[in-house]
Amino acid sequence: MMDALFFYLFAVLVLAGGIFTITRRNAVHSAISLIVSLIGVAGLYLLQQAEFLFAVQIVLYVGGIMVLFLFVIMLVNLDQAAKQRQFNRQWLIALVCVVVVGAEIIYFMRKGASSFQLPKAPSAVAVTEGNTEQIATVLFSQYLLPFEIASVLLLVAVVGSVVMAKKRI
Amino acid sequence: MGPITTTHYLALSAALLLIGTIGVLTRRNIVIILMSIELILNAVNINLIAFSHYWQNVNGQIFAIFVITDAVAEAAVGLGILIALFRNKETVLADEVDLLKW
Numbered sequence: 001m002m003d004a005l006f007f008y009l010f011a012v013l014v015l016a017g018g019i020f021t022i023t024r025r026n027a028v029h030s031a032i033s034l035i036v037s038l039i040g041v042a043g044l045y046l047l048q049q050a051e052f053l054f055a056v057q058i059v060l061y062v063g064g065i066m067v068l069f070l071f072v073i074m075l076v077n078l079d080q081a082a083k084q085r086q087f088n089r090q091w092l093i094a095l096v097c098v099v100v101v102g103a104e105i106i107y108f109m110r111k112g113a114s115s116f117q118l119p120k121a122p123s124a125v126a127v128t129e130g131n132t133e134q135i136a137t138v139l140f141s142q143y144l145l146p147f148e149i150a151s152v153l154l155l156v157a158v159v160g161s162v163v164m165a166k167k168r169i
Numbered sequence: 170m171g172p173i174t175t176t177h178y179l180a181l182s183a184a185l186l187l188i189g190t191i192g193v194l195t196r197r198n199i200v201i202i203l204m205s206i207e208l209i210l211n212a213v214n215i216n217l218i219a220f221s222h223y224w225q226n227v228n229g230q231i232f233a234i235f236v237i238t239d240a241v242a243e244a245a246v247g248l249g250i251l252i253a254l255f256r257n258k259e260t261v262l263a264d265e266v267d268l269l270k271w
Binding site for chain 1: 184189211
């Protein structure tokens with residue numbers, strides 16, 4: 001009961017935040033709505049016992065990426081853009097495409113549930129170690145190479161964005 | 170209100186994905202297009218976590234961490250490109266950048 005209540009609360013936060021993000025004229029309002037949406041997603045993580053990802057979501061998304069976005073909004077003069085048309089000319093085609101994709105997803109979720117019968121989920125075994133510990137064990141043994149590649153990717157992104165944003169190299 | 174199942178999370182994730190797609194396809198402001206991409210990536214993450222919880226398996230959460238890493242890299246490079254674009258063309262509207270169109 002409590003679970004359902006929190007799920008619907010966070011779902012409303014996520015969807016309302018998302019809708020406001022893509023409809024607001026002012027980019028700062030969009031960013032604030034996106035923060036609300038991301039906090040809702042973090043709450044959903046917590047509901048599903050992914051505590052580590054909850055912390056990562058708050059620290060990295062809400063604290064990191066959103067500050068980056070707000071910083072760029074301040075750097076780039078958006079007043080001119082806010083006065084102009086907000087949606088491009090092919091918005092009708094885009095909307096039709098999205099509706100078609102949505103119908104497809106709903107169709108497959110209704111059909112697929114019966115035709116691809118998911119095997120019964122394993123019953124929850126009593127886990128002694130915490131969520132962060134479990135993730136660390138798997139990440140640093142089974143997924144060590146992808147982890148290193150991700151660090152190289154981040155290095156490339158850092159160097160790339162500095163080169164891109166710099167006036168003269 | 171019945172109990173919350175994995176299907177509820179999948180439906181929410183699909184809705185968020187579609188909202189993000191509408192944002193990417195219809196907005197003109199590049200900053201908001203980048204924010205919509207973040208929404209799409211979060212929809213993917215909700216999906217991964219839902220199945221990770223269903224199977225009682227942390228592999229889904231590991232994948233979500235990699236998705237977040239990619240989102241960070243993408244946001245950093247995208248905003249860097251945006252600043253370079255604004256310096257050179259004085260615009261942040263995606264359909265005014267048409268140098269390669271004819």
